[in-house]
Amino acid sequence: MILSGADIIVKTLIEQGVETVFGYPGGQIIHVYDSLYKYKKEINHVLTAHEQGAVHAADGFARASGKVGVVMATSGPGATNLVTGIATAYLDSIPMVAICGNVMTSQIGTDSFQEIDITGITLPITKHNFFVSSVSELAETIRLAFKIALSGRPGPVLIDVPKDVQIAKCEYTEQAKVEIEERKPAKDVRINEAVQLINASKKPFIYFGGGLIASGAQEEMLSLAEKIDAPIGCSMMGLSGIPTDHPRFLGMQGMHGHYASSVAMHNADLIISLGVRFNDRVTGKREKFAKNAKIVHIDIDGSELSKTVDSSIGLRADIKLTLQKLLPLVLDSKKDEWQKAVEGFKKEEKENEDMRDGLTPKNAIFALNKYLGENTPIATDVGQHQMWTAQNACFKNPRRFISSGGLGTMGFGMGAAIGASYATGEKTVLVTGDGSFGMCLNELATAVTYNVPLVILLFNNGVLGMVRQWQTLFFNKHYSNTVLQRKTDFVALSNAFGLKAERVDNLKDLDKALKNAFESKAPYLIECKIDKDEFVLPMLPPGGSMDDIIVAKPLNNK
């Protein structure tokens, strides 16, 4: 059938299985919005308050579902408002397709109204991007974008469509959903090399990240851990990859990781690394990172192998398929001495555990845990609350921790929580802080308009806590611009947006408020007052090593 470019965009999205898109209309994408009107029975559009909210929502949708998140915006400022969100998705390898309108092809390059070179701007933060100059290429470009977004290491793809291409007509024939590039196991000879190292190891440690979730290799990893009697830790991006209460799981690694997990990896003689990229937040000082360990690294992206930390064996391959081939070759063995050492690390962690009563961040997250369903997504913003959530929230199933890891985007949470709720149909939790929340709280309007069932747990300490923590530890308590002397009344603010809210300052009230929030069918905000001097612990100082780990707050502090 002959269709306009705008219709082809919408029809191709439907053809690729897209049910929900997030976005914001404008002059140069108005034709696509007309097509969305035409096809509204087949595809749902969620209008956010700001393009940034839309792109984070598409991201949250993708993280929670594993499908491509789709966002639309107009040219110029619409397109540039997507940039932070696209970069967030890029750093965390999230499949996304962003579609922007642009001025007529005849006006491109003339600095016309709301014209911006968005393909140029997003070049370093997309897996690939396209400028579509002819309507005849449009459908194939969108299909290719979906293929690229999902294949190999996923990532965001942007498509820039000038207005005249949206208006022009051409033949459109519906096609099947694109097949992603075949994922392959590593070569036998490389697997055998890895097996030799694994069989020779006396103190193996399994370290997984977001790549494990993308590969769906949870079962295989757990089988490997059982077979070789290894403890397991993960990067922040790996959280929810296996159940938090799994007996082999020591928790998150890194700057604010669990003590036992970090110490076990530091003392291991072999780190089996699955879908991780040894970010500086995990390794600390690279020269001192796990000096006695050999590293077997499996990643779908070859450029991650030996990028920051040299691996003894790097396998560019799909984790699941590789582990399936590797498992039968690995010898069963019990490692009593190593397990004893790991028990020791756990005991040390226990000794430093925060055992205070009252409304501490940890107790607040523990209170939240009681209300979580098996599939409740928890989104966060970025800062102390993010780390408290990462350390203490209890996950049962993968893709339920929705958090900006690589880019660390404050303001991510509101949009992402909305997207995650759309993806799962579940009541969704957003844990946020007063700093981050202040950045994108306009999306409360979206949550209310669409009645998105969010439980927003807002930690209010009146400061930018994470930066303040650094200022306390490393900048002689010079609290430069981290004390928010705002007078915001978050309950009144919520009410003004049209949602219910409560303010709590003790654990008992928090519990009651959570009960109310989880019973509500509508979005619900709980402002949780906490002390401004709460710390995230333990902490590996930036550029430090395990020798420098801070497990308790300095005594001269409140």
Added chain:
Amino acid sequence: MNKYTVAVLVKNQFGVLNRVTSMFRRRQFNINALTVSETESNDYSRITVMFFGEENKKQQLINQLYKLPDVCSIKELDSTNSVSSELLLIKMANEPTTRDDVLTAAKAFDAKTVDYSKASMVFELTGDSTRIDDFINLMRDYEILEICRTGIVSLEKGASTISKSGGIM
């Protein structure tokens, strides 16, 4: 530091060179020479990159290139498996006192005189990069007005081609 030459077959599309060089810039790969042109098929362009670095840096560069969807094939070339050449244009001052020496040197290198005026002479020289370097170094004793060199182009020896070997698509 080793010298590496990598040939990259890319889709002949608008903006591809920008994608490749943008990646070099943001990942801090320092490129010494880069040439690009259409190939036997106008669907593809061929980029030849020459740079100095360590083995792991080279591997990173290849790995990062491999991730660009417009990159079709990558081949590392060295002096044992390939032939390479580059072109130099050099403009010298035409001074009566140095004219004979300059012309003699050019002749010794088989450089072609492609322009001659009262005030200047332009020579053209093709050859491998070392030979070009040698010629330029020799000319430094006289007054060089301008230099333009193309950067290296390189082809594998024998019948194998980049699209048949090291292909990734």
